[in-house]
Amino acid sequence: MSSPTSSVSSLPGSQQGTPQRRVKPNSFFSTISDPLELKSIKIGVQSPPAADQSPKKETDTTEKTTEESPEGTGVEETIKREEIEDTEARPWTGVKPIRSSQTRLLIKGGKIVNDDLMFDGDVYLEDGIIKQIGKDLIIPGGTRTIDAKGKLVIPGGIDTNTHFQLPTMGTRAVDDFYHGTKAALAGGTTMIMDFVVETTSSLLESYEKWRGWADEKVCCDYALHVAVTSWSDTIKQDMEILTKEHGINSFKMYMAYKGTLMLRDEELIEVFKACKALGAVAQVHAENGDIIHENQKKLLEMGITGPEGHLYSRTEEVEAEATNRAIVLANQLNCPLYVVKVMSKSAAKVIARKREEGCVVFGEPIAAGLGTDGTHYFNKCWRHAAGHVLSPPLRPDPSTPGYLMDMLAR
Numbered sequence: 001m002s003s004p005t006s007s008v009s010s011l012p013g014s015q016q017g018t019p020q021r022r023v024k025p026n027s028f029f030s031t032i033s034d035p036l037e038l039k040s041i042k043i044g045v046q047s048p049p050a051a052d053q054s055p056k057k058e059t060d061t062t063e064k065t066t067e068e069s070p071e072g073t074g075v076e077e078t079i080k081r082e083e084i085e086d087t088e089a090r091p092w093t094g095v096k097p098i099r100s101s102q103t104r105l106l107i108k109g110g111k112i113v114n115d116d117l118m119f120d121g122d123v124y125l126e127d128g129i130i131k132q133i134g135k136d137l138i139i140p141g142g143t144r145t146i147d148a149k150g151k152l153v154i155p156g157g158i159d160t161n162t163h164f165q166l167p168t169m170g171t172r173a174v175d176d177f178y179h180g181t182k183a184a185l186a187g188g189t190t191m192i193m194d195f196v197v198e199t200t201s202s203l204l205e206s207y208e209k210w211r212g213w214a215d216e217k218v219c220c221d222y223a224l225h226v227a228v229t230s231w232s233d234t235i236k237q238d239m240e241i242l243t244k245e246h247g248i249n250s251f252k253m254y255m256a257y258k259g260t261l262m263l264r265d266e267e268l269i270e271v272f273k274a275c276k277a278l279g280a281v282a283q284v285h286a287e288n289g290d291i292i293h294e295n296q297k298k299l300l301e302m303g304i305t306g307p308e309g310h311l312y313s314r315t316e317e318v319e320a321e322a323t324n325r326a327i328v329l330a331n332q333l334n335c336p337l338y339v340v341k342v343m344s345k346s347a348a349k350v351i352a353r354k355r356e357e358g359c360v361v362f363g364e365p366i367a368a369g370l371g372t373d374g375t376h377y378f379n380k381c382w383r384h385a386a387g388h389v390l391s392p393p394l395r396p397d398p399s400t401p402g403y404l405m406d407m408l409a410r
Helices: 177-186 203-215 233-246 265-278 289-301 307-313 316-332 345-356 367-371 374-378 382-386 400-408
Strands: 006-010 056-068 074-084 104-113 118-126 129-134 144-147 151-155 157-162 189-196 221-227 250-254 281-285 337-340 361-363
Touching: 157 177, 177 189, 189 203, 203 221, 203 233, 233 265, 250 265, 265 281, 265 316, 281 316, 289 307, 289 316, 307 374, 307 382, 316 337, 316 345, 316 361, 345 361, 345 400, 367 400, 374 382
Parallel strands: 104 144, 104 151, 157 189, 189 221, 221 250, 250 281, 281 337, 337 361
Antiparallel strands: 006 151, 056 074, 104 118, 118 129
């Protein structure tokens, strides 16, 4: 059993007490009967593999050190220093080398955050993989220790919606896979999920292009979603190959960007049917592309060309209508649905209502929508206002971020 590397963040007002399991009514996941069960992984005492019998010469120098065991008794360890002669490279024999203490890490005394509860404890890792979780762990000598007292120890974050070096509308995203994933790691995000979005190549060709961009640059784990921007039998075949041979299990469809990425309802239905048959996740960018197109023409005729025009062309109603329509179509086909970039109260309310009715649908807010609002579109500094443009847009109601955050807890 392995887990992603943990990250540590400050904990204001750390408190002691008995951990309480969080109750998640109507959750997609079943209730955990014993949240502490299987949370600590025991490591059996193993002898190190036999050392390689390559030519070497020994010195007569030995050194004895004494370390404290968890029980407080001294443990004497004898270290023999050796000088190893250079040898020619040989094929890998499959024998694992003895682990260096540099690969061992103990995060001690923090408050561990799991999906079901928070509790005080230690986390022991080897080679970046969590091996033990609990208190009073028995660990090898020489392990590097991080004092996490008064801090949260949380799993590495997964950003499910990135667009690194994406070519779009005559431009390219400023962050490539190197700079984007390097920044992710600096903030505690240990995996990203990027989108393959292209209209000029087949799905398979586009997938290989994104792999070529990412593989040589990424600093952390990554996965790919693939956008379906039109429909044909060839695309249906490509979806099957991507799912069965390349591990792609999510496909994104756009209901906006008329004339470029947007799919009509009849095309959405076909993609939903294909996703259901493959067991893949159907994702939608939910905005009414036809209404947006009409609003944009009106605004241009009025001479409104600034960042605020982006907001005026894509009102909450436009997002909520498309969200409702996508859920209805998917539900009629018994296809689970994932709505990306939920940016408004109206769209969130639609998702909540449909979930209560029994529809299998999930909403994804993003960091921008949780951290700021659309009042910035009216800033007198054009650069400042333009820096907040995204689709669907941030909403000017300053209570929206808090509302979306509360919806995440439901």
